[in-house]
Amino acid sequence: MTSEALLARVDGAIRDARAQLVSLSHDVHDYAEPSFAEHRAAARVRDELARAGFDVTETVADLPTAFTARFGSGDFVVGVCAEYDALPEIGHACGHNIIATAAVGAGIGLAAVADELGLTVEVVGCPAEEHGGGKVLMLERGCFDHHTVALMVHPATADADPATTFTQGVSRFAATFSGRAAHAAAAPTDGVNASDAAVVAQVAVGLLRQQLPATARVGLFVRDGGQATNIIPERTIVDFEVREFDLERLRDLSRRVHACFEAGALATGCTVEFEETEPEYAPLLQDARLARPFADAVRGLGRTVLDASDMTGGSTDMGNVSQYLPSIHPMIDVKGSGNPPHTRAFADDAAAPGGDEAAVDGAIAMARAIVEVASDPGVRRDLLAEQSARAPYATSAVATSVGTRS
Known part of the structure; x- marks a missing residue:
């Protein structure tokens, strides 16, 4: 079958499924379920794939809202990542409903x-991208070890060339x-005063910027700062995050920000303890062999x-996936x-026309890109050779450099 015929079949299968995809x-x-609580969304996506003939496995990687859905038995294994968690209070303001739907559509095509x-073809149901690092946990538990490539598509306000799009870690x-409580007047x-320690830390971070x-x-907020005005606060909790485009710079920034909190403790006589609240998200690497055909496919759909x-x-926790195997995370x-x-x-x-x-165009573009890559003998050979040489994630150099939190 010619490449044109394969692409026509892919397009036709996705367009025929448009009504159920929408x-x-x-x-x-x-x-609009938040991270790790996407029970109805995950079930709805799984059911759609089961109806399309995929073999669905629920509760993978010991995560109740993670799943895989497989079709075919070829040696070139495509992981299409579906996300479906929403943001607290503002719902699908990151358009993960579009991501999940595009993944299903690409799988069908x-x-x-x-x-x-x-x-x-394996559609990978990935919970908790917004908070919790679902893909990081799935990586550490072997869910991506057998993939040749991985991809997904993210909604945005422009059709961005993935070769020019990157994300921060x-x-x-x-x-x-921790301090000591006392009567604030008597x-x-x-x-x-643990609250004063937090104030000193925030001032230090502000000056550091x-x-x-x-x-x-650098972002932060005070989660717990005291209970009453007439009690010196004995405990204050500050949640904070640091972001950079390079892992080494990210970790240097983290050390500098931690020092600001240590300064707050030193200045006030408090103690301070740190807890990593989520897995580290690595910077995103876009694989050029996938990025170019995806961009060409988007142009072929009449987009700029x-x-x-x-x-x-x-x-994005897709950054961690991209550090381990050839991946793209383009914007549509x-x-x-x-x-x-x-x-x-x-x-x-995200729910408008x-x-x-x-969602439909993203599905078509992803599927077209994979058809082109898998049809090219040289690219296919190289990608399969890389997969064969790749160590399981848990023992890979990537896991050592990024860190594991199983």
């Missing part, structure tokens, strides 16, 4: 040509200051692909939106 996207959007291309922590000198490169980000090298900020435009993600307006747009079109 229904799936709207259902997941309505559920690739299943139509799996035999001809020697593919195994992020590390998240909680700092707990015996304030008997107290050791002047010395940081433009690529760095933009250089996104000036777009900075944001992190929600036409008519113009609203930035993580806003209520973008949540509305522009969101529906993004």
